[in-house]
Amino acid sequence: MKRFFKPIEKEGSAKKLALSSDCASAVNTEGNALAKGENEKEKEKKDPLKFLTWNANSFLLRIKNDWPQFSSFVQALDPDVICIQEVRIPAAGAKGTPRNPGELKDDTSASREEKQIVMRALSSAPFKDYRVWWSLSDSKYGGTAMFIKKHLQPKRVSFCLDRTGSKHEQDGRVIIAEFESYLVMNTYVPNNGWKEEENSFPRRRKWDKRILEFVQCIDKPLIWCGDLNVSHEDIDVSHPDFFSSAKLNGYVPPNKEDCGQPGFTLAERRRFNNILNQGKLLDAYRFLHKEKDMDSGFSWSGNPIGKYRGKRMRIDYFIVSEQLKERIVACEIHGHGIEMEGFYGSDHCPVSLELSQQV
Numbered sequence: 001m002k003r004f005f006k007p008i009e010k011e012g013s014a015k016k017l018a019l020s021s022d023c024a025s026a027v028n029t030e031g032n033a034l035a036k037g038e039n040e041k042e043k044e045k046k047d048p049l050k051f052l053t054w055n056a057n058s059f060l061l062r063i064k065n066d067w068p069q070f071s072s073f074v075q076a077l078d079p080d081v082i083c084i085q086e087v088r089i090p091a092a093g094a095k096g097t098p099r100n101p102g103e104l105k106d107d108t109s110a111s112r113e114e115k116q117i118v119m120r121a122l123s124s125a126p127f128k129d130y131r132v133w134w135s136l137s138d139s140k141y142g143g144t145a146m147f148i149k150k151h152l153q154p155k156r157v158s159f160c161l162d163r164t165g166s167k168h169e170q171d172g173r174v175i176i177a178e179f180e181s182y183l184v185m186n187t188y189v190p191n192n193g194w195k196e197e198e199n200s201f202p203r204r205r206k207w208d209k210r211i212l213e214f215v216q217c218i219d220k221p222l223i224w225c226g227d228l229n230v231s232h233e234d235i236d237v238s239h240p241d242f243f244s245s246a247k248l249n250g251y252v253p254p255n256k257e258d259c260g261q262p263g264f265t266l267a268e269r270r271r272f273n274n275i276l277n278q279g280k281l282l283d284a285y286r287f288l289h290k291e292k293d294m295d296s297g298f299s300w301s302g303n304p305i306g307k308y309r310g311k312r313m314r315i316d317y318f319i320v321s322e323q324l325k326e327r328i329v330a331c332e333i334h335g336h337g338i339e340m341e342g343f344y345g346s347d348h349c350p351v352s353l354e355l356s357q358q359v
Helices: 021-044 059-077 109-122 201-217 240-244 266-278 284-288 322-327
Strands: 050-055 081-085 100-104 130-135 144-149 156-158 174-178 183-188 222-227 281-283 316-321 328-333 351-355
Touching: 050 059, 050 183, 050 222, 050 316, 059 109, 081 183, 081 222, 100 109, 130 174, 144 174, 144 183, 201 266, 222 351, 266 281, 281 284, 281 322, 284 316, 284 328, 316 322, 316 328, 316 351, 322 328
Parallel strands: 050 081, 183 222
Antiparallel strands: 050 351, 081 144, 100 130, 130 144, 156 174, 174 183, 222 316, 281 316, 328 351
């Protein structure tokens, strides 16, 4: 639901008292000194401390339809890093030629116009203060983006789980930024699907195996965020019985552990649990929020019309290494209610994480 804001009107008609030139000079000097001090303090940070993740369900559509509201939200939250999934903007390169997943497509009049829309949106506050990295699919599917404040530039950015060269994961599913103290990984995890098909169950099993290998071999603590397409426990869905018995066109997989809503099958949840245990990782939101919250405890919401009305899942996460748990200040889900307040046009809402400074 869109909101419209009116500027606050000035109270009364009283005129402001004029400052003498000496007073004005002193105020300006003090204000400039404070601003300079705050800027210097910001620049002293080597690592980001405040993070935001959001599955935008088409970044271009959000820019066209929901940008003022989302921009205001980002301005108020002021994250150091913003991770976006489901960008849904094609990678640069003409059909039949090698693509560049790190650049937006602009070889047709339509794609040039779309790129201009995106670049204009990102050139204004607050996004002009960030540098952006893209990992895009060949088509209008998938894709991720990572925005990092310009004074907090990473040592290295990679786009695949093996962190080699300029290689990108298929469909632009991964961006990994290395900072002084930890890695920040943005992922758009493949949906499990409903059937034992090449692009469904096997694809997700392969992905989970590779993630497990990744978290076991990294040499720094990890902050892993994004649309992970899994609800870990019963508490992470609004209606456990509904999701565990869900079917598509009456189909029932032969293995009972594969039955149910994608993201809530026993097989996926057990693999996810194993990744957390083997990688010595914890779920930052659940670490702070132990109880079920039926209003604000879910990051994905079904369409308000139809059988999924009011059915919600928590599938967007911040997963952090256990070494960082004492530094977790906050982890919040910013959407609420069946009518999807704070989702900014997507079927997912933003989730944020804040860490304390390292002592």
